[in-house]
Amino acid sequence: MMKMILVEDDYAIRDAFSAIFTPPGYELTALDTGEPIWNTGIASPDIFVLDKNIAGTDGGELCRFIKQAPKYRNIPVLLLSASPDLAETEAGSCADGYLEKPFTISAIKAIVDRHAVSFPR
Amino acid sequence: MLGEHLQVGRALYVEVEGEGPDTVAAIVRQYVRDLPPVPDKVPYVAFCDGFIGELYRTDQTVVVTDSETDPRFDEAVRASWRTIRVRASVSLALNKQGREQVIFGLHNEGPRQWTEDEIRLVREVAERTWADAERARAENALRQREIKYRTLFETMGQSYSMVKMIRDESGKAVDARMLELNPAFERLMGIPVSEAINRTLLEVFPQIEDSWIQVYEQVITQNTPQRIEHRFAAMDKWFQVYAYPVADDQLLLLSENITERKKADEALQASEIELKRLLKLRDDFIGVASHELKTPVTSMKVYGEIVKEKMELIGTPQDADMVSKLNGQIDRLIHLINTLLDTTRIAEGQLRLALESLDLCELVEDRVNELRPTTGHRFTIQAEQPLPRLPADRERIGQVLTNLLSNAIKYSPKTSEIVVTCTRREHTAEISVSDQGLGIPESDQSKIFDRFYRVISENRSTYPGMGLGLYIASQIITRHHGKLWLRSAPGKGSTFIFSLPYSTPRP
Helix, strand or coil: CEEEEEECCCHHHHHHHHHHCCCCCEEEEEECCCHHHHCCCCCCCCEEEEECEECCEEHHHHHHHHHHCCCCCCCCEEEEECCCCHHHCHHHHHCCEEEECCCCHHHHHHHHHHHHHHCCC | CHHHHCCCCEEEEEEEECCHHHCEEEEEEEEECCCCCCCCEEEHHHHHCCHHHHHHHCCCCEEECCCCCCCCCCHHHHHHHHHCCCCEEEEEEECCCCCCCEEEEEEECCCCCCCHHHHHHHHHHHHHHHHHHHHHHHHHHHHHHHHHHHHHHHHCCCEEEEEEEEECCCCCEEEEEEEEECHHHHHHHCCCHHHHCCCEHHHHCCCCCHHHHHHHHHHHHHCCCEEEEEEEHHHCEEEEEEEEEECCCEEEEEEEECHHHHHHHHHHHHHHHHHHHHHHHHHHHHHHHHHHHHHHHHHHHHHHHHHHHHHHHHCCHHHHHHHHHHHHHHHHHHHHHHHHHHHHHHHCCCCCCCEEEECHHHHHHHHHHHHHHHCCCEEEEEECCCCCCEEEEHHHHHHHHHHHHHHHHHCCCCCCEEEEEEEECCCEEEEEEECCCCCCCHHHHCCCCCCCCCCCCCCHHHCCCCCCHHHHHHHHHHHCCCEEEEEECCCCCEEEEEEEECCCCCC
């Protein structure tokens, strides 16, 4: 079972993720802020999926935090954005992969599976 | 004087005017003693034809003792002389360079034997009279010019001032004295000429900006006339000044009040800035709105797909068909949002290209094959020889192709043919898409690539769209250093053509 943490402030997208990434293949933790990752800490997942524009925190900042935290730094991070130019931003350069909204189910599954499996541990 | 001295009947000073048979002799001055005056203008030929004219032209003096017996005369000239009651005469012409001929002559009613002294005297007096007349003519011209300039000076709308710079010990210009002013100065500055003349700029206008003096100093240093727009803050006025350097540290200044024009310019500039701001606001709004639309549409798309899968498993074919249509409309919505985002990106110069080495004709085939199942149109692809690969953004050029193909589908009869050609040119690859549709009137052709422009058809509801597709397509092609154009006539279908260079020109 692949453990995924999604940080996304839009409830409808969180909802859609929980419809796509269902047991038994996936265990999804959907957060509306990055606060538990910053502060209290959270059990390490197999992959992080972060929205680029989360209220309160920038997805890019959160990505850099993850990449510097000893506990998380080997875990792949995917960024979601409504902007097609994500690859050229600083946040895009931090992430291991990115996906533009809107996406198809097959596209998001493909990119999540590819990164979660092939990422060197 | 001479006429009196020599006791002759008449002395004449005549100018010859005109040419050929129309030549006339115009009297400038005449002295009459016991003969009546000659009319102001007489025909030259009548009195001076034959030997007389010949002698005049060769600078010789014509001496006639008695015209009635002189064998050199022909009858016509002799008769003319009779009409002005002259038989003896001494005369000569002064052939002055670049001027009309002048004739000086003495007339005597009866025959007269002229002495050598008299003949010599006539030449001397003629020369002197000519010099006098010339001087009078020049003076008159000067006086006329003076009157003209004086009138201009007094009545011109511009303020005329002649100023002389005032310098400190180091030679730096610190002020300027107003030596000459015209009445317009008072109208312009509100100060009577009598209160300003022979005073300095700083005395009369204590609040004048230092920059005025500096600019005048510059005109003198560079010795070239300048047009200066200057604001005089104390009067809240703008002036336009033409400054001409003249000798002796002096400047001629022609000034006028351009405050109203300046204020109109400023207002125009302000409204242009405001217009730009509003356009930017509109683009920002479209950008933000379409961006925000993407989030709900993302989850709509996810649910749409999930429901479609479910319906294909457990629903009726009608259910599956309806969900399929729902998903089609979601995709259409996504396409519209992307179109709006592209538009704002282009407006902000943010359209980025991911160039790769592209087989253009292969892309044409891909896009035609994608659209083929969606319509009853017949597609023909004509490619005579393979195209070299060229640097282009696959997604963006594909977007252009899909746009041109969709337009062809949208604007032509349902089962008609759509012909796509791939042509290899010397420096470019050329793609054309031809339909057998309505065609586009020439009046619309230049505007068809404008943002939000739509050809108004008789029944506009038949052709939905935002009028952005061709605008975006032309921008994408332009960013590739290519060209997009069309050939079309109403009722004869349309052909859209674009060309892309094999290599991108270096910036």
